[in-house]
Amino acid sequence: MRILAGHPEFVVEVATAGQYAGTSIDALYPSLTGAYPGEFVSYETGMLDSCDIVFSCMPHGESMGVVADAAAAGIKVVDLSADFRLPADVYTEWYGIEHASPGLLEGAVYGICELKRSEISGATVVANPGCYPTASLLGLSPLAKAGMIAGTVIIDAKSGVSGAGRKLTLPTHFPQASDNIAPYAVGGHRHAPEISLYLDELAEGQVNMVFTPHLVPMDRGILSTMYVPLPPGAGADEVRSLFEQAYAGEAFVHLLEKGTYPQTKAVRGSNNCHLAVEVSTAGVAVVMSAIDNLVKGASGQAVQSANIMFGIDEGSGLAGCGLFP
Amino acid sequence: MRILAGHPEFVVEVATAGQYAGTSIDALYPSLTGAYPGEFVSYETGMLDSCDIVFSCMPHGESMGVVADAAAAGIKVVDLSADFRLPADVYTEWYGIEHASPGLLEGAVYGICELKRSEISGATVVANPGCYPTASLLGLSPLAKAGMIAGTVIIDAKSGVSGAGRKLTLPTHFPQASDNIAPYAVGGHRHAPEISLYLDELAEGQVNMVFTPHLVPMDRGILSTMYVPLPPGAGADEVRSLFEQAYAGEAFVHLLEKGTYPQTKAVRGSNNCHLAVEVSTAGVAVVMSAIDNLVKGASGQAVQSANIMFGIDEGSGLAGCGLFP
Amino acid sequence: MRILAGHPEFVVEVATAGQYAGTSIDALYPSLTGAYPGEFVSYETGMLDSCDIVFSCMPHGESMGVVADAAAAGIKVVDLSADFRLPADVYTEWYGIEHASPGLLEGAVYGICELKRSEISGATVVANPGCYPTASLLGLSPLAKAGMIAGTVIIDAKSGVSGAGRKLTLPTHFPQASDNIAPYAVGGHRHAPEISLYLDELAEGQVNMVFTPHLVPMDRGILSTMYVPLPPGAGADEVRSLFEQAYAGEAFVHLLEKGTYPQTKAVRGSNNCHLAVEVSTAGVAVVMSAIDNLVKGASGQAVQSANIMFGIDEGSGLAGCGLFP
Amino acid sequence: MRILAGHPEFVVEVATAGQYAGTSIDALYPSLTGAYPGEFVSYETGMLDSCDIVFSCMPHGESMGVVADAAAAGIKVVDLSADFRLPADVYTEWYGIEHASPGLLEGAVYGICELKRSEISGATVVANPGCYPTASLLGLSPLAKAGMIAGTVIIDAKSGVSGAGRKLTLPTHFPQASDNIAPYAVGGHRHAPEISLYLDELAEGQVNMVFTPHLVPMDRGILSTMYVPLPPGAGADEVRSLFEQAYAGEAFVHLLEKGTYPQTKAVRGSNNCHLAVEVSTAGVAVVMSAIDNLVKGASGQAVQSANIMFGIDEGSGLAGCGLFP
Secondary structure, eight states: OHHHHTOSSOOOOOOBOSTTTTSBHHHHOGGGTTTOOSBOBOOOTTTTTTOSEEEEOOOTTTHHHHHHHHHHTTOEEEEOSSTTTSOHHHHHHHHOOOOSOHHHHHHOEEOOHHHHHHHHHTOSEEEOOOHHHHHHHHHHHHHHHTTOOOSOEEEEEEEOGGGGOSOOOGGGBHHHHTTOOEEOSTTOOTHHHHHHHHHHHHHTSOOOEEEEEEEOSSSSOEEEEEEEEOOTTOOHHHHHHHHHHHHTTOSSEEEOOTTOOOOGGGGTTSSOEEEEEEEOTTSEEEEEEEEOTTIIIIIHHHHHHHHHHTTSOTTTTOOOOOOOO | OHHHHTOSSOOOOOOBOSTTTTSBHHHHOGGGTTTOOSBOBOOOTTTTTTOSEEEEOOOTTTHHHHHHHHHHTTOEEEEOSSTTTSOHHHHHHHHOOOOSOHHHHHHOEEOOHHHHHHHHHTOSEEEOOOHHHHHHHHHHHHHHHTTOOOSOEEEEEEEOGGGGOSOOOGGGBHHHHTTOOEEOSTTOOTHHHHHHHHHHHHHTSOOOEEEEEEEOSSSSOEEEEEEEEOOTTOOHHHHHHHHHHHHTTOSSEEEOOTTOOOOGGGGTTSSOEEEEEEEOTTSEEEEEEEEOTTIIIIIHHHHHHHHHHTTSOTTTTOOOOOOOO | OHHHHTOSSOOOOOOBOSTTTTSBHHHHOGGGTTTOOSBOBOOOTTTTTTOSEEEEOOOTTTHHHHHHHHHHTTOEEEEOSSTTTSOHHHHHHHHOOOOSOHHHHHHOEEOOTTTSHHHHHTOSEEEOOOHHHHHHHHHHHHHHHTTOOOSOEEEEEEEOGGGGOSOOOGGGBHHHHTTOOEEOSTTOOTHHHHHHHHHHHHHTSOOOEEEEEEEOSSSSOEEEEEEEEOOTTOOHHHHHHHHHHHHTTOSSEEEOOTTOOOOGGGGTTSSOEEEEEEEOTTSEEEEEEEEOTTIIIIIHHHHHHHHHHTTSOTTTTOOOOOOOO | OHHHHTOSSOOOOOOBOSTTTTSBHHHHOGGGTTTOOSBOBOOOTTTTTTOSEEEEOOOTTTHHHHHHHHHHTTOEEEEOSSTTTSOHHHHHHHHOOOOSOHHHHHHOEEOOTTTSHHHHHTOSEEEOOOHHHHHHHHHHHHHHHTTOOOSOEEEEEEEOGGGGOSOOOGGGBHHHHTTOOEEOSTTOOTHHHHHHHHHHHHHTSOOOEEEEEEEOSSSSOEEEEEEEEOOTTOOHHHHHHHHHHHHTTOSSEEEOOTTOOOOGGGGTTSSOEEEEEEEOTTSEEEEEEEEOTTIIIIIHHHHHHHHHHTTSOTTTTOOOOOOOO
16 A cells, blocks of 8 residues: 555555454554545455456455455456465465365466566466565576576575564564574475475476575565575676576666675665675575565565556556665 | 655756765665666765755765855755754854854755745755754644743654764664663753754744653654643643644644554654644643654655755655555 | 572472463573473462462462462562552552452552662562563652652653563564554553652652653663753752762662763663763753663562562572673 | 673683773673773783683784783683684685784684583683584584585574674664665685584585575574585484484583474573574475574683683583573
């Protein structure tokens, strides 16, 4: 809603909420004071029929119903849940739910904009990627596509606490999360199959991967540090030029100057992804990728996909620089 | 530069720096990657002559020379230093420097936009207020103008660490500043005379005041909690309605719903000021005011003044909501 | 339990928990790994009969039952809840509960150690003060006792988030609490009557007071900044010497060198209280007081009281310096 | 000095400082208020001759002179600088300084207590390990000694900002460091050769390694996440039992319960190291190790070594649990 308040084309018609239905928008998000009058309402089938697009931010399992409603009414959808990101069987394995709309699922496009632009432009349902997959796949794609992954990829990812959502838990309680860093879900995070699936697709083959997420005492931001064993003889210049070519002309993905590394604060609040790559003496590429998990890792990319779907300027509403310092 | 990158009318022609002249803009402010090519340059007299407006962010004492250069060339100026905020004698007392342009100083307008809009529109030199004075005066103005200050005003202000500028010191070193709160400059902060001067002007008489700033472990934001003894019989509704009237129709100053209090994160990155007021059983009004010290408390208000000076939409480039959470 | 692990005399016999009964001590408090084997157990009447002292950390309303059980079995108690801090009628007004043991309540001693040492030494039930009252009363006591409070006292207090306890709420959720400061419970915090009651007792008369608590993005620590109107003619030296005399020889309360101000990190993890006082030109004393809300503001002071109750060295188990930086 | 204030055997005779000589101990470290009277003094040769042990915390390059003075006077030394950690040629390569006491260097013992206990007990000069090497080597040692490292080891390490010392820099300035995470010194950190050297020694052969340090917005703590390719067939139970055996009976190194992972706050302020290990489906062991960089990663381990050198209880002065939350 923050992004849409500044969007030149889209206007928020309906804003729904679950437990916060009936709460004024200002009360729940005081930062929006003055931007939206009124209250959140409860979702009911049909209430979105006058809309051109739906951004569904429901929890996984619930979102698929809203998406089906919208699709049935001929409305385009960007779904921010996990419901349309994985094949039905993988989805069931990781989320413990049978998919209710396998047909819609098959037609859905995984909305990582820089890698799937043309599919998105024709899509009815776009599955907005998870925050870890966005940061990681943008960083790995140039190497994967060039066939430069010669062994097990290590993804050591660090996320701000907002990545865990608004659900109240002890690990996200301020006294426990502040002044602290911890790994979690070691070997079993739900974003792992999502990364794996699209990494294999990019590499056109199976890639072994170890993914370890960490909770960092900051509210926003993801930094993904990735270690990719290179084929013998691969040099730093060659590797760097793969990144230069991959993202030349992209408005939101920036390869930083040599010797400079991504930091999450440089992209805070923006739709940008900052990348760097070094090659170690051990023949391992160290790829670093930073995004704001709530913007390029969620709502910003969702709006970017919507812009593509409607054929308007892809950067509409997304032009702001990061809030630094 | 972050704000100007999204401004519909102003374009950055020259960006100067002191010790960082010769550094690329991206290297010093990685958040601006992609927005500005090139490097910071050293300031030289005359180099701004093709500009319509100068935002001078020089240290106090140095800024007055740049302002004088600009004024001599007929260029409008918003000065973000302290050089044009105080009468010459008070300035010398607090900053230990003789003022070099007392004539310019006399014509300068104190740029607290909501309170001095018409003076700003005709000004050549606008002195951009300090961050503490902005938060405090916006909160005290409705009571001061209504003659409702009946005793010593206590201003207990809390600032994020960026308020201390980029100068590297032990109290702003992360290991010392984090997980910590401390008062500083108790009884002797340079913003005290600035608040006092304009508070007396608003109240049309001398107001006693105690001002205590504190350093809070956050990067941006000021919260000013102010305690104002009211005249006998003054009630909560009367007080609240003074604030409603004062800021009705203002785009950037918002009186929050009853029972809701300002928090700095709700205005983070925005040009908004959030206000609340309660009346205690002891007959003291508790006024709370929150701004982003680097936006409404510095650059945002500077751009707002510039918009007023050029007669363009006052909110140009300043529309964004706060970055929350 | 952290403090008791290093105590030379006390040994933890029983550790109870509510929702976490059955959880291993290590799992809930990984910092205690290696210090305590076993699990938390559910409280049952009689299970503490072999103990010499009970530290009751139950929620208010529940704690009074445990305290009554212990008192009936002849066991000394330090109660960390609010149940024994206020007269029965005031308690009911603020906590909405009828007191079940008014007799015990009458005999309870308010355990602010430096001010009530002799009463504590003979007590059976000690009511451990709240964190805000501890910081505030230690700072106001020298002025109150000397009759130097000549008007409404303003208490502007800032607390780390752990002050709100382990209950999970949106304001204490990391993404909302970090990089933020906000006032709360303006005019209506439950610690206000507690401060008022003992402040009146110290001043031997009624003192008007305004108390505003704030939530600060740090885990531990309270800073209380207090503004006390002085009688005409009261000077800075006189005021300072009241503090010097009041706390000469105290192991845990330190008046800092002139020109130095308390910061919470300097007392982090310790049982110390750091104090400073300045007199403003407006005739207002600015008193600053910092403690660790979980140590001197809770468990540390509880152990200090217990040491006094058993006639052992008052500092047993409490000698550590603050964890800085 | 915080640790020594609570040490049963050692007493601080002399406390030296560089730029802060002449400053009172309280003023520089307000947390020590009440623990040490007096001021820091400038170091002069001979002034330590009455001491039994010297903890040298001088910058590298300067420390070797103090160590030589002490050794000449027959005083034991724990050197917290890098001066005695590496062979002379490697030292010169990474620190750009010729070593002035190569003889002393040859006799120095690398003081990672759990791995070098017997050598330390007979040493005159102990080189206290760096913080990253301590966390990393304690985590890798069980696998290295068992010959279980079958490929390039990835060390992705995350440090609190105090790891960078008291030197004031932009990356450690609060406004830049807070709410941010960034890698630094990618491929070229000075702790890399130190880790490599001792890892090779433990593994009795050359191990390829990639080390990437990151700056995390917390003051203290290091988390090292390490990825070790295992030999074919190595199972999770086998790997876990190597860790159990390696640290059974150790007071400060704790393998956490299965499914529980280290977090820096659980060891904050303590001399503990928390470890966990998982084996991924890709045949890679994920080892996680957390310490307080200023305690087990610096001063705590230094005192532990000194305890060993004097044959007193190894845990003297080091018993405290972590400060959590």
